[in-house]
Amino acid sequence: MAIKVCKFGGTSMAAGNVIRSVKGIIESDKERRFIVVSAPGKRYSGDVKVTDMLYACHSARDREELKKLFAPVRNRFINIIKELNLNFQIDSLLDETEQQIFLKKQEDFTASRGEYICGVIMAEVLGAKFIDAKDVIFFKADGTLNDEKTYKSVAAALSGVPSAVISGFYGTGADGNIKTFSRGGSDISGAIVARAVNASIYENWTDVSGFLACDPRIVDSPKRIKQISYKEFRELSYMGADLLHSESVFPVRKANIPILIKNTFRPQDEGTTILPTSRYLQSGAAVTGIAGKKNFTVIFIEKANMNSEVGFMCNVLKVLSDENVSIEHIPSGIDTISLIIDRNQLEGKLERVIEGIKRAVSPDTVRVSEDVALIATVGYGMSSSIGTSARLFGAIAGADINIKIINQGSSEINIIVGVRNEDYEKCIRAIYGEFFN
Numbered sequence: 001m002a003i004k005v006c007k008f009g010g011t012s013m014a015a016g017n018v019i020r021s022v023k024g025i026i027e028s029d030k031e032r033r034f035i036v037v038s039a040p041g042k043r044y045s046g047d048v049k050v051t052d053m054l055y056a057c058h059s060a061r062d063r064e065e066l067k068k069l070f071a072p073v074r075n076r077f078i079n080i081i082k083e084l085n086l087n088f089q090i091d092s093l094l095d096e097t098e099q100q101i102f103l104k105k106q107e108d109f110t111a112s113r114g115e116y117i118c119g120v121i122m123a124e125v126l127g128a129k130f131i132d133a134k135d136v137i138f139f140k141a142d143g144t145l146n147d148e149k150t151y152k153s154v155a156a157a158l159s160g161v162p163s164a165v166i167s168g169f170y171g172t173g174a175d176g177n178i179k180t181f182s183r184g185g186s187d188i189s190g191a192i193v194a195r196a197v198n199a200s201i202y203e204n205w206t207d208v209s210g211f212l213a214c215d216p217r218i219v220d221s222p223k224r225i226k227q228i229s230y231k232e233f234r235e236l237s238y239m240g241a242d243l244l245h246s247e248s249v250f251p252v253r254k255a256n257i258p259i260l261i262k263n264t265f266r267p268q269d270e271g272t273t274i275l276p277t278s279r280y281l282q283s284g285a286a287v288t289g290i291a292g293k294k295n296f297t298v299i300f301i302e303k304a305n306m307n308s309e310v311g312f313m314c315n316v317l318k319v320l321s322d323e324n325v326s327i328e329h330i331p332s333g334i335d336t337i338s339l340i341i342d343r344n345q346l347e348g349k350l351e352r353v354i355e356g357i358k359r360a361v362s363p364d365t366v367r368v369s370e371d372v373a374l375i376a377t378v379g380y381g382m383s384s385s386i387g388t389s390a391r392l393f394g395a396i397a398g399a400d401i402n403i404k405i406i407n408q409g410s411s412e413i414n415i416i417v418g419v420r421n422e423d424y425e426k427c428i429r430a431i432y433g434e435f436f437n
């Protein structure tokens with residue numbers, strides 16, 4: 001029988017009644033055997049996620065303060081147990097957790113406890129085995145996943161087990177302490193489990209019915225994307241479509257396991273399937289989706305004949321790597337290059353970076369442009385349909401927006417334009433209007 005791995009996100013774990021529907025979803029399909037859970041998320045807008053409460057606990061200066069900061073975590077879990085009508089000793093588990101947080105004083109350990117407790121509860125609800133992620137997911141000393149050891153351990157722990165719940169978001173670091181992925185990382189945990197057991201599909205249950213072609217806060221009811229390839233998904237999610245952690249494709253991609261995004265609150269909706277490119281059925285449309293982010297800084301560097309100067313680029317990049325600044329894009333011409341950098345990366349460093357570039361390559365000019373927004377228009381159809389870029393630029397010009405930067409990835413499935421922050425929403429509406437209306 002095929003195996004489905006399901007990950008349930010924070011909103012699916014937020015309250016007892018939702019957890020009850022999750023149980024129904026799991027039990028309606030015998031193939032849904034291995035479940036990965038996040039910590040309880042928001043129940044309504046303005047509510048606080050358990051993980052955020054736990055990060056706050058890490059700042060406690062003494063036992064008294066920790067007790068106060070841990071109280072909302074305690075209440076959330078006590079309520080969940082009450083709502084579920086479970087006969088479960090939640091108080092002793094919470095006391096023990098509070099004590100461990102106090103003694104260890106390790107941020108990642110503290111942050112991971114939402115997933116740990118939620119995993120224990122979910123296993124109880126389902127009558128399934130609980131697997132603590134610390135025993136099966138391992139990181140290397142450089143912070144990346146120790147994939148070989150992890151896949152072996154997960155597969156061994158789940159072999160012969162009819163159904164299990166695995167806590168998301170964390171594992172064990174090279175120093176033996178708990179280490180978390182970046183925020184939203186339970187999505188990666190789910191993908192790891194799917195890969196380790198060679199699942200037929202990785203179902204990611206959230207609170208929306210799949211990917212939309214663009215941000216619904218900008219365009220009213222945008223179209224839903226039924227199918228998208230791993231590559232398109234990476235491009236869109238990296239650029240701000242934040243439904244699923246952008247790194248969650250890596251574990252499943254190598255094993256060609258599709259990811260299905262589903263809505264816990266509307267399980268009847270079809271959702272979005274993220275597929276290996278080889279299995280991806282193109283919709284025939286040139287553009288699959290549009291995503292973007294504001295607040296980039298662009299450093300324009302000009303120097304006559306820079307192309308023929310051996311090591312020019314390398315010397316510029318060295319300045320940035322010495323300052324530990326990562327670069328998003330580097331569009332270039334014969335005598336110019338532009339470095340596009342997330343504004344946060346340059347906080348307190350911009351002047352030093354500019355001075356460093358001047359010293360390293362003696363440019364003719366260096367200019368800085370702040371408040372730039374990047375918008376990615378992504379689609380497999382783009383590489384085969386003539387005139388897509390003409391339509392894209394025509395739509396932007398028609399909206400009277402000045403394009404500051406153009407960048408097309410070598411994969412030909414993505415055109416990125418840079419516009420002023422203030423033109424961001426208008427630009428997305430213009431592109432959407434051209435390709436989807």
Ligand code: ASP
Binds near residue numbers: 010039114185187
């Ligand atoms: N609970 C963690 C977070 O809020 C991890 C996750 O939800 O995937 O980031």
